[in-house]
Amino acid sequence: MNSKSVTAHILIITLWGSAFAGIRHGLEAYSPEHLSLLRLLVGSLALFLYAAFTKMKMPQIKDLPVIFLFGFLGFAVYQTALNFGEQTVSAGAASLLVSTSPLFIGLLGKLFFHEKTGKMYWAGAFVSIIGIFFISFGTGGHFELGVGVLLILIASLSESLYFVFQKKYLNKYGSIPFTAYTIWAGAICMLIYAPGLGSELIEAPAAVTWSVIYLGLFPTVIAYFAIAYVTAESGASEAASSLYLTPAASIVIAWIWLGEVPTMTTLIGGIITLLGVSLTFFTGKKQGYKNGW
Numbered sequence: 001m002n003s004k005s006v007t008a009h010i011l012i013i014t015l016w017g018s019a020f021a022g023i024r025h026g027l028e029a030y031s032p033e034h035l036s037l038l039r040l041l042v043g044s045l046a047l048f049l050y051a052a053f054t055k056m057k058m059p060q061i062k063d064l065p066v067i068f069l070f071g072f073l074g075f076a077v078y079q080t081a082l083n084f085g086e087q088t089v090s091a092g093a094a095s096l097l098v099s100t101s102p103l104f105i106g107l108l109g110k111l112f113f114h115e116k117t118g119k120m121y122w123a124g125a126f127v128s129i130i131g132i133f134f135i136s137f138g139t140g141g142h143f144e145l146g147v148g149v150l151l152i153l154i155a156s157l158s159e160s161l162y163f164v165f166q167k168k169y170l171n172k173y174g175s176i177p178f179t180a181y182t183i184w185a186g187a188i189c190m191l192i193y194a195p196g197l198g199s200e201l202i203e204a205p206a207a208v209t210w211s212v213i214y215l216g217l218f219p220t221v222i223a224y225f226a227i228a229y230v231t232a233e234s235g236a237s238e239a240a241s242s243l244y245l246t247p248a249a250s251i252v253i254a255w256i257w258l259g260e261v262p263t264m265t266t267l268i269g270g271i272i273t274l275l276g277v278s279l280t281f282f283t284g285k286k287q288g289y290k291n292g293w
Helices: 003-026 032-054 061-085 091-098 101-113 119-140 147-164 167-173 175-193 197-203 206-234 236-244 246-258 264-281 286-290
Strands: none
Touching: 003 032, 003 061, 003 091, 003 206, 003 246, 032 061, 032 175, 032 197, 032 206, 061 091, 061 147, 061 167, 061 175, 091 119, 091 147, 091 246, 091 264, 101 119, 101 147, 101 264, 119 147, 119 264, 167 175, 175 206, 246 264
């Protein structure tokens, strides 16, 4: 890889890894719904300025219903479910749970696109489920899929739906424009939670609000620009490979930023989960990523 590709991978890993700690910090003063809305509004404003500067073409009217569906799944549901989940799940554990998205992508590819899933894929899925139970144990102190864990798995599934079905529109509009459309759509979907946001903005400590602004600008916008660059230069599978280091970055950043020290059980569960996810990746499930990433 050239220096630009290396830089793009580093941005993807560090920015997406930092998002989980940023969410935990934002939840200190904002409700999960308002945190998601404010993050999307910040990202939408940045993308609006980018669109105006680059004279980005707007989507066709006939595609707006699908774009709103993608925005709802990929940003409104994903971010809100993740925010609610992180009320009880640490940043590091949340990143490990979200890393299960390749499993959902593979399953969705089989159900809707009749992609082949070999024995190793299902073995990887089984191994990952074992890892999830370890992470759950490290989070709640007992082997139970708590509400927070389930919400984050729902977020992972919602994100996977977004990535799996977007290929047609990525080809039509391009990665950055389509991402902008769906972020704008997600922000509009979240406007139903606008009441009360103003009072939280006034009462929230400045440091927490800056964390939310950071979430809106960097993990939401800059990281997507970086993954769009890697996808264009090296392909979707190469871009997806960065996601395997994101949990490690998240754990380190949460440790430095929030002082969250992961339990040994959580770390063991994370290793098991990533091992299982890796099995699905190295046994031919790259086609799943090609459908969306």
